[in-house]
Amino acid sequence: MMKQNIEPQLMKNGGTVDLSLVESLNYDEFSRCLLAEVERGGRVAALFGVPGVGKKDDLELFAIIARDRHATIAVYRTEVGTSFPSLATSCPQIQLFEREIAEQYGVTPTDHPWLKPVRFHRVWQGETDVWGRPLDRHPLPGDMEFYRVDGEGVHEVAVGPVHAGIIEPGHFRFQCYGEKVMHLEISLGYQHRGIEPMLLHGPHPSTMAQMETIAGDTTIGHGLAYCQLIEALSGCEVPARAQAIRAMGLELERLANHVGDIGALAGDVGFLPTASFCGRLRGDYLNLSAALCGSRFGRGLVRPGGVLFDLDPTLENAVQTRIDEIEGNTLGALDLFFDAPSVLSRLEGSGHVSRSVAEDLGLLGVAAKACGVPRDSRFFHPTGIYRKVFDELITEETGDVWARAHVRYREVIASINLLRQIGKNLPAGPVKVPVGPLKANALAVSLVEGWRGEVAHIGITDADGQLRRYKIVDPSFHNWSGLAMALRDEQISDFPLNNKSFSLSYCGFDL
């Protein structure tokens, strides 16, 4: 019998719950609650396995549901044995989470429609590899059954792991009819460094540097998500001035990447003026990050308890002046691009993703907003200074390459304004406070809107206040399937353009 009205533990972004208060549901209840949440507009921010404390082979599953409209997060928990019924068919946004659990813990989501390895590593515990791969050797990357279309005139194109440019490795398999792509399958894992297992019993002295290099272009995004989580678990209040400087770092990261991506799109369609202007302007934003903390990628800026670097009045002025200077050049370069008919004809209508597909797949950030799906944790789950300064939710309706580019364009303008606003009202006071030990037996959730979309970190501590499980979800984890869908019925020659318009992280996915 299903219990009526299961009330999950609710929390805010950057909050914690006492693990003992999270009721363990039986799997039926768990799955019903999960589907009902999604039905009501919730998102599965994370779904992951946690090894039991007692017997070695027990596995618990935790689902972290973001209820955007209520600015809350619901936590569900269940226990599974060696298998559990897959929910991927009724709830596609969790298909990859289930595969991840299968690969990490050797438990089978039964009737999963697409049960393939995710990152090609050895199973983390137990003696079962779901795909029957030998346990005494490292699995071979890309060694899986690819979806295949047969028939006259149908052919297959395989690309990677090593690509033509300076790009991260990944494998792409296209099923084509002539020039037309019927299906694209993406197989990753080449960048896998085993980051989550290294956090076990942490945090360790090496942890912060690893958090900053989950995806180097999202150093602030992931670094901040981690720090917020540690602060939540230790009950530390970050000073207002540090919150403001963190937001400056996060927005500079967004600016550098958005401007760089629009430049790269311009390069892909052969519109060289914007390509070359943006290549340089991206560097100008990176150099602003370097002015703050010495590193163009923001290494060392954010630390648990605040930030490591303060702004003196001279630097404060210098940053604001520099932003004024490059704003004109940035908008000039971008306007040129979006006003050119030859550019528009390449961007418009290419790589269309519908709103319902975006919702089903759980797309995040730029990719979701371009399909008219409002997703932005600065807006729905604000922390720090974003509670006060952020009110702009940008969406486009057309779901194509143009929309993905145009969301970036509008976010560039919004971020420049934000930087100004923050800079004008920089609170006084300290920038860092000490961080105490972590609460024992607690779960914390931290969501940060990185430039690609929501970065989610979840930490669970043991009885000694050490990390028992640390889960990282880069927005790319959700969004790669969006790229695969965008390519359906497109010309294979438009792959680079579409790939750029998503601009996803391989290492952020591979961890």
Add this chain to the structure above:
Amino acid sequence: MLDIISERIRQGFRTGKFPKEEPKLAPRFRGMPEFSSECPQGCQACEQLCPFDACMIRNGKMAIDLGRCLFCADCQACPEHRINFSNEYRLAVRNRQELLYSGGEYPLAKPLEPARLKLLGRSLKLRQISAAGCNACEADCNVLGTLVFDLGRFGIQFVASPRHADGILVTGPVSENMRSAVLDTYEAVPGPKVVIVVGACAINGGPFIHSSETTKGLDSLLPVDLYIPGCTPQPYTILDGLLRLIGRREQRG
């Protein structure tokens, strides 16, 4: 068309004067370490405290392995705070052991041997391989192609096919999953081949030095000609190293 031209004029001419003029780096940039005083007798705290095994005591003196060091803003190695990071960005060397630095003269990279240089002529074509880093080293290699650095003016170019390359430039700690792709790509380059590693990851594992999923540095797999330290190396550190390797930078340091 006219608006493109007027925008072009407004954006101005931006290619830097490097190497004739030294680059202006952010004052907070962390480059070559400096040691502010002598270590207290018998202290070996740093050997334990650096999370990335970059610090050690050699002949009674503290030495930092620049191949492992991440140039952390909150260097945890020395409880006496003896380590400062200067603005010196020139860090590339030719041999792994030269990265162990304990102050004094630093053996900046010498050019390739004359016979190999002659073979290259005035061009160096590199196949970049990204192997499980964080993609920031890659980004700072890519940036060398933008007009500020304009790598092409030195005859250096990143090419798509290893068959067109004179060598490889590797970033990342070479994961188990990338090992064979790295070796295959290396094989596909016609000899004699140049091998360059960029970043702490590719030199010795970087932040992932203790991971069981990574190889501890490319030189455990292949002979390396040039080491460019940093996490992330400044683009000028990379450019300076490449130019030194092909003898296009004065040797005085």
